[in-house]
Amino acid sequence: MSSKRVAAFALVAIVLLALDAWLPSWLNPYYATIVTRIGIAVVAAVSLQLVNGFTGQFSIGHAGFMAVGAYTSAAFSVYVGAGWLESLLGLLPAPLARSLFYPLVLASGGLAAAVAGFVVGIPALRLRGDYLAIATLGFAEVIRIAILNVDAVGGARGFSIHAAEHPAADLRFEGFGAVYAVVVVTIVVVARLVYSSGGLSFRAVREDEVAATSIGIATTRIKVEAFVVASFFAGVAGALFAHSEGYVHTNSFAFLRSFEIVVFVVLGGLGSITGAVLAAAVLTAAPELLRGLGEWRMVLYSLLLIGTMLLRPQGLLGNREIDLGWLRKRFG
Amino acid sequence: MAEDLLQQLVNGVAWGGIYALIALGYTMVYGVLKLINFAHGEVYMVGAMTGYYAARSFGLAGAPSLLGLVATLAASMAVCALLAAIIERVAYRPLRSAPRLAPLITAIGVSLLLQNLGQLVFGADPKFFPPLLESRNVFEVGKLSVSNVQLAVLGTAILLMAALQWIVMRTRFGRAMRAVSFDAQAAALMGVPVDRVILGTFVLGAVLAAAAGVLVGLTNPKIDPLMGVLPGLKAFVAAVLGGIGNIPGAMVGGLLLGVIETFVSGYLSSTYRDAIAFVLLIAILLYKPTGLFGTTQTEKV
Numbered sequence: 001m002s003s004k005r006v007a008a009f010a011l012v013a014i015v016l017l018a019l020d021a022w023l024p025s026w027l028n029p030y031y032a033t034i035v036t037r038i039g040i041a042v043v044a045a046v047s048l049q050l051v052n053g054f055t056g057q058f059s060i061g062h063a064g065f066m067a068v069g070a071y072t073s074a075a076f077s078v079y080v081g082a083g084w085l086e087s088l089l090g091l092l093p094a095p096l097a098r099s100l101f102y103p104l105v106l107a108s109g110g111l112a113a114a115v116a117g118f119v120v121g122i123p124a125l126r127l128r129g130d131y132l133a134i135a136t137l138g139f140a141e142v143i144r145i146a147i148l149n150v151d152a153v154g155g156a157r158g159f160s161i162h163a164a165e166h167p168a169a170d171l172r173f174e175g176f177g178a179v180y181a182v183v184v185v186t187i188v189v190v191a192r193l194v195y196s197s198g199g200l201s202f203r204a205v206r207e208d209e210v211a212a213t214s215i216g217i218a219t220t221r222i223k224v225e226a227f228v229v230a231s232f233f234a235g236v237a238g239a240l241f242a243h244s245e246g247y248v249h250t251n252s253f254a255f256l257r258s259f260e261i262v263v264f265v266v267l268g269g270l271g272s273i274t275g276a277v278l279a280a281a282v283l284t285a286a287p288e289l290l291r292g293l294g295e296w297r298m299v300l301y302s303l304l305l306i307g308t309m310l311l312r313p314q315g316l317l318g319n320r321e322i323d324l325g326w327l328r329k330r331f332g
Numbered sequence: 333m334a335e336d337l338l339q340q341l342v343n344g345v346a347w348g349g350i351y352a353l354i355a356l357g358y359t360m361v362y363g364v365l366k367l368i369n370f371a372h373g374e375v376y377m378v379g380a381m382t383g384y385y386a387a388r389s390f391g392l393a394g395a396p397s398l399l400g401l402v403a404t405l406a407a408s409m410a411v412c413a414l415l416a417a418i419i420e421r422v423a424y425r426p427l428r429s430a431p432r433l434a435p436l437i438t439a440i441g442v443s444l445l446l447q448n449l450g451q452l453v454f455g456a457d458p459k460f461f462p463p464l465l466e467s468r469n470v471f472e473v474g475k476l477s478v479s480n481v482q483l484a485v486l487g488t489a490i491l492l493m494a495a496l497q498w499i500v501m502r503t504r505f506g507r508a509m510r511a512v513s514f515d516a517q518a519a520a521l522m523g524v525p526v527d528r529v530i531l532g533t534f535v536l537g538a539v540l541a542a543a544a545g546v547l548v549g550l551t552n553p554k555i556d557p558l559m560g561v562l563p564g565l566k567a568f569v570a571a572v573l574g575g576i577g578n579i580p581g582a583m584v585g586g587l588l589l590g591v592i593e594t595f596v597s598g599y600l601s602s603t604y605r606d607a608i609a610f611v612l613l614i615a616i617l618l619y620k621p622t623g624l625f626g627t628t629q630t631e632k633v
Contacts, residue, residue, distance in 0.1 A: 058433070123618050130368060134572055135617045137565075138610040145607035255565065259370075259440050266437045295452055302445035306423055309437045313430030 020177030045264035047233035056206025064140025067253035069235025073109030082163030113235020158249035269315030348590020349489030354567035357537025373564015374446035379545025416538030450557030461549030575623030
């Protein structure tokens with residue numbers, strides 16, 4: 001690792017730790033919830049951008065993979081993790097024990113969703129365009145209804161992330177540290193993936209599948225790869241959602257949620273990571289900021305959505321990125 | 333047992349007729365624009381709501397009559413036709429040359445708008461559709477019974493579908509519609525007013541959705557502003573089942589879905605009722621992606 005990279009890594013870590021320690025102390029819990037939700041929305045949006053924006057496949061079932069991640073991680077926490085956390089808390093100081101425990105929870109959600117993504121992706125990615133979209137929508141609904149019928153995770157009652165036999169282990173995530181660490185990892189991984197020379201294959205598949213095949217790109221493999229990586233991060237986002245709320249219900253992962261993520265991606269600009277971040281942040285905050293309007297807020301929110309799309313059909317940023325090069329050109 | 337089976341079939345067909353009417357709107361719009369019109373389920377909701385207010389203002393709540401049903405249908409169709417025209421003009425037409433996903437997002441936007449506006453205008457609490465027909469069984473053999481409401485629903489649905497078939501196959505507008513669906517650019521060069529045909533297609537779809545909304549009020553009187561979400565999505569599944577873009581396909585797909593759903597909730601479990609549509613969807617897409625009646629298009633390199 002070059003010294004520059006070490007410095008960047010250290011900087012990110014320090015900022016995150018500072019955020020984690022300092023923000024909750026003055027931010028009121030309502031705003032804290034919004035900040036957490038924005039982080040989760042960003043993870044979901046950036047990961048879907050890999051499939052929809054960079055690989056040119058059209059998935060509208062991302063919430064299904066969030067559901068897999070949320071429920072698997074919740075079940076892991078309640079049935080296995082709680083005991084582990086309790087023993088860890090006995091051995092180590094609490095912050096250290098928690099920071100060892102969180103990655104396990106997130107990985108359980110991510111891996112389960114990645115497996116689901118693989119199983120769904122292999123057959124579904126043979127389809128193209130609208131048919132793929134419809135199939136992902138169908139898969140997401142089937143996943144959701146299947147979970148609804150599993151009694152071990154609460155079925156229609158929802159699932160509370162709390163283990164009665166391990167009262168010392170509070171399974172809910174505290175602060176923003178976990179959420180924003182994942183945000184950073186997601187953005188870095190997706191950016192490194194698509195803006196590398198190997199990552200050109202994603203965009204080649206998007207631009208022209210036949211041409212991509214003819215120059216020796218294994219298009220199916222690339223599509224499945226994008227789908228699995230995206231599902232992994234959707235699962236992690238689901239795990240974050242479950243553990244910051246402390247309760248999960250399948251209603252949170254209905255197709256409206258999937259639509260919402262697609263809206264982030266398209267409104268931000270297909271093929272722009274920063275666009276997805278921007279749209280996810282703005283559109284997650286907007287309904288809350290509009291709360292003063294009372295019952296009119298969702299009406300205004302939908303008008304905002306239609307209006308923005310009419311004015312900027314290519315999305316807020318098109319396929320450009322707001323990165324260092326852009327900033328230098330603007331302000332340097 | 334056989335009677336029971338037959339009874340489920342009757343219920344399923346009546347329910348499927350409603351799906352078919354909604355599915356036609358999806359499939360026609362997809363045919364001419366290649367757009368999944370996600371706001372279509374909400375047009376159906378507005379149809380049901382308009383029907384409710386129309387029936388009450390016509391004073392039909394206590395006096396059911398066939399003429400009242402026709403008047404209610406007409407009122408609801410008129411409102412939905414206007415609504416669809418406005419939606420197409422404002423939210424879809426400006427994006428005709430935009431990237432293909434842009435109108436999809438405005439469709440989702442319009443769908444959210446109508447749901448939320450609906451909750452404001454009509455109130456979020458469910459309403460009860462006045463009985464426009466006095467329910468009685470017109471046909472009874474043993475345990476099997478067919479009510480006049482079911483007959484009216486099915487009859488209206490069949491009548492409308494026949495009318496649609498006539499419009500599409502026998503009129504100038506229908507021919508223009510088929511031309512646009514086949515190749516919009518070539519149709520425009522041949523002097524077909526493409527924009528007007530697209531507008532007409534939306535209106536036609538909305539009229540059918542409005543009828544579905546009123547008919548659903550006859551069989552399931554409880555209506556609310558979010559009632560369009562799930563039936564809308566399922567009708568879309570029905571359209572894919574029959575082959576999206578294919579009009580007879582949507583009719584068959586709708587009826588099939590209605591029957592299968594009724595059988596599943598009758599013989600298996602009602603919790604799987606909502607899942608079956610999507611399982612069916614996936615099975616069809618993987619086995620024959622173009623649907624039961626769709627034709628495959630060869631890809632040119």
